[in-house]
Amino acid sequence: MEKTLTDDQKKEIIHKNGGRKENILAILLDLQSASPDGYVDLQTAALVAGELDITESRVYEIASYYAMLQIRPQARYVLEVCNSSPCRFSKSEAVVHILEQELDIGVGQSTSDGLFALRFTPCVGACDSGPVIKIGDAVYGNLDEKKIRSIIAGLRAGHTLFRKGENHDR
Amino acid sequence: MIDNLLLKRIGKMTDPASIEEYTAMGGFEALRKAVVMNKMDILSEVDAAMLLGRGGAAYPMGRKWRHLYENPRYPRYIVCNADEGEPGTFKDKVLLSQDPLSVIEGMVVAGYLFGAEAGFIYIRGEYRNIQNVFQQALDNAVKHGYLGKHILGIEGFAYTITIVSGAGAYVCGENSALLNSIEGVTGRPRVKPPHLADVGLFKQPTLVNNVESFANVPLILNMGGEAFRALGTEKGGGTKLICLSGHIKNRGVYEAPLGTPLDDILYNEAYGGGISTGRPLGFIHFGGQSGPIGFPEQMEGLNYSYEGMRDRSLAIGSGALVVMDNSVSIVEYLESVIAFFVHESCGKCTPCRLGTTRLHELIGRFCKGCAGQEDLSRLENMLTHITNLSACGLGQSVSVSVRSAIRHRRCEFEALIG
Numbered sequence: 001m002e003k004t005l006t007d008d009q010k011k012e013i014i015h016k017n018g019g020r021k022e023n024i025l026a027i028l029l030d031l032q033s034a035s036p037d038g039y040v041d042l043q044t045a046a047l048v049a050g051e052l053d054i055t056e057s058r059v060y061e062i063a064s065y066y067a068m069l070q071i072r073p074q075a076r077y078v079l080e081v082c083n084s085s086p087c088r089f090s091k092s093e094a095v096v097h098i099l100e101q102e103l104d105i106g107v108g109q110s111t112s113d114g115l116f117a118l119r120f121t122p123c124v125g126a127c128d129s130g131p132v133i134k135i136g137d138a139v140y141g142n143l144d145e146k147k148i149r150s151i152i153a154g155l156r157a158g159h160t161l162f163r164k165g166e167n168h169d170r
Numbered sequence: 171m172i173d174n175l176l177l178k179r180i181g182k183m184t185d186p187a188s189i190e191e192y193t194a195m196g197g198f199e200a201l202r203k204a205v206v207m208n209k210m211d212i213l214s215e216v217d218a219a220m221l222l223g224r225g226g227a228a229y230p231m232g233r234k235w236r237h238l239y240e241n242p243r244y245p246r247y248i249v250c251n252a253d254e255g256e257p258g259t260f261k262d263k264v265l266l267s268q269d270p271l272s273v274i275e276g277m278v279v280a281g282y283l284f285g286a287e288a289g290f291i292y293i294r295g296e297y298r299n300i301q302n303v304f305q306q307a308l309d310n311a312v313k314h315g316y317l318g319k320h321i322l323g324i325e326g327f328a329y330t331i332t333i334v335s336g337a338g339a340y341v342c343g344e345n346s347a348l349l350n351s352i353e354g355v356t357g358r359p360r361v362k363p364p365h366l367a368d369v370g371l372f373k374q375p376t377l378v379n380n381v382e383s384f385a386n387v388p389l390i391l392n393m394g395g396e397a398f399r400a401l402g403t404e405k406g407g408g409t410k411l412i413c414l415s416g417h418i419k420n421r422g423v424y425e426a427p428l429g430t431p432l433d434d435i436l437y438n439e440a441y442g443g444g445i446s447t448g449r450p451l452g453f454i455h456f457g458g459q460s461g462p463i464g465f466p467e468q469m470e471g472l473n474y475s476y477e478g479m480r481d482r483s484l485a486i487g488s489g490a491l492v493v494m495d496n497s498v499s500i501v502e503y504l505e506s507v508i509a510f511f512v513h514e515s516c517g518k519c520t521p522c523r524l525g526t527t528r529l530h531e532l533i534g535r536f537c538k539g540c541a542g543q544e545d546l547s548r549l550e551n552m553l554t555h556i557t558n559l560s561a562c563g564l565g566q567s568v569s570v571s572v573r574s575a576i577r578h579r580r581c582e583f584e585a586l587i588g
Contacts, residue, residue: 021354022290026335029295054354065356065516067338068295084257085455085506086415086492122340122510123257124296127415127492128422137298 005034010044014051021052024062028069033136038074067121075110075117077155079103080134084123092131098148099133115156172401175389176382176409177425180268187307189314192271198316200388204279205322207391212283213239216387218395220407222476225251225343225380226457226488227563228406234377238284238367241375248280248289249352249371249378253336253343255294256458257510258490261411261423262381266293267300269385270307274331276384278316279391280377281329288330290371292348295337305333340514341564345378347516358518359562382411382489402428406476410486412441416493419443428486429475436493445495452496453575457487459507460567462574463500483574500575500582505533511568522565525556529568536586546583550576 005013013030017023027048032040040048040063049056063069081087081096096118100106103116110117126132129141133148140151174180183191192198204212217232238246250273254262265273277289293301308331311317321327334352341347342357349371351357370376386408390398399407409427412435414420420443426435436442436451445451454464456479464472464484472478479485494503511526532549535541553569560566576583 022332022334022352024354025295025337025351026301026333029298029335029337052354058355061356062354065339066295066336067513069337083506084510085459085503086258088506089416089494089498089503122513123255123259125254125260125263125294127258127260127413130415130421134296 004036005031007047009034010047011051014048019051021054024048024052024054024059025066025069027052028059028063032069038076038078039070039072076115077135078117078119080119080121080124081107082122082124082126082130082132082134083120084127086123086127087130087132090130094145095131095133095143095148098145099152102149102152116152172409172427174409174425175401176272176385176411177264177269177423179272180264183268186268186270187303187310189271189310189316192269196392197271197388198275200391201275201278201282201316202322203391204282205324205327209239209283212279212391215390215395219386219390219398220395220402220405221383221386221390221398222406223380224382224386224410224489226256226460228476228486231379231383234367234379235280235283237365238375238377241368243375244285245288245374246284246286247371247374247376248277248284248286249345249349249376250277250289250291250381250384251343251345251348251378252291252293252297252381253348254297254381254488255340255343256460256488256490258415258455258492259413259458259488260415261413261489263297263300264411264423265381265385266297267303270304271311272385272388273381274307274311274317276379276387277331278311278321278329279387280379280384282321282327284377286377287328288332290332290334290352292334292336292342292352294342295335298335301333301335308333339516340510341516341562344562344564347562348378349376358516359564361561403473403475403477410474410489412474412489412491414442414491414493416491417445417447417449417495417498418491418493419446426474429473429478432469432472432474435474435491442491442493445493447495447497449495449497452494452498453500453503454494455492455503455507455571456490457485458490459510460564460570461485461487461490462570463503463578464574465578468578483577485570499537500579501533501536501586504572504575505530505537507571508533508568511564515564519559519561519565521556521559522561522568525552525560525565526568528552529556529572533572536583539586540588541583541586543587545587546576546580549583 045059049059126139132141221231222228319328342351344359346360347357409425508530515522517523557569
């Protein structure tokens, strides 16, 4: 589990690519994925505002507008099931069903241990391997019951099944 | 069938970001050609190519380029729209991840032509992994003198490209929203006019083209505008990347010359290879969620070209073909389409924000079988309101799929009236 970043570490992320206002989305996404709870907290937002010389309310507006940015603590693994039409009519409902059963939660809920959350996402651009789920930056496609259960089991066992820069849609 | 042109390097490079491999397969020849051409001749070639914008709006690239060229203000900016978010569309992903230098070459040619010093590529947040590959390609291009100062050793030819990441907002694929997002303000659309070629990024003249459009620029210059046009049809030149998904056997991205018979695309083993479920075709959703739906009786003998599609009230759009067999209820399908728009409406203008929600409720009534006699006309009125009153292309195109379905399958809606 990641530790909370120090202000200096956060500043390093902010200035990694020049610290320009144009990079605010990449900066917020990087900060979010490095945070232990997977969201942009108030303190971090204030720091970003100061470093990029924009107002905190502007940072809040941006963080609350974009679907990939979160302003509340998230589960360790957020399982996002694509429900856009190519996936939805390629049996994504069955995927939801299996996940609900396996995790004993509904869509929009988190497990009580804070390990998993389940929600829908619009198209992630992997329609040739639908139905798909997205976990962090990784997309898992061509799902069937066996594959879904092994992904969950792997995550439960603490396997870092998903690594950055890698796709699992084949 | 012809050999792939736009996809010719896909899967053939061991490192898609390698300059050596790219140039060994014809890369940067177009740029070398462009820098010794008269700029008016470059514009004429682009005009002759009859390339219609590949992002989905099909705006003639030649017209867009001339518009910007004639604006005397500097600085000018070049922006590549890589916010590929139309459900059923995943073709830009292939170019960005497997042949990024072709996109970069197209953008550098534009930079040269328009005397721009800065280019931006806005890549959707869901493609974070691809951003790394693209950055590698940019870094390599700088190292080899295809970006940066004195490009190709030419005094005064300086141009950089910067990646800007999206973070999950479909509406940022709308060009003015995309520019707002690059400026670091919330990605909501602007009211147009003014045209972005006049008042674009940081209020300066700006060219915004799609990934596939930019990747076509080297092809146009290498083969000549007229030869490029001749790959396609009279009204639209070139080949088109198509994305097959849904109930089709060979799901994936293919390159098809414009004018290819739709039946080839669906049933030829080299493309779709037929319906995957063994059932008859039900309908095809063309060009993304904002595109029209085509039904079998409407598509007999259809050629996949801009004019061929338009003559049947269909459209190519982004190149998506979401194929559904006849087990899928069109009304249920539309419920998922409208749910998408409810999620993605940015909320700036009321007709779209509330209209999409009302539309979703109305279609839900049909799905649940509790629609009343008056609900179909209410639905049609709501479609008119959203289309005519919404500020941007998102709201204006919400109605396209529903209207095309009502036109051809009115009976299916009527059958659900309780």
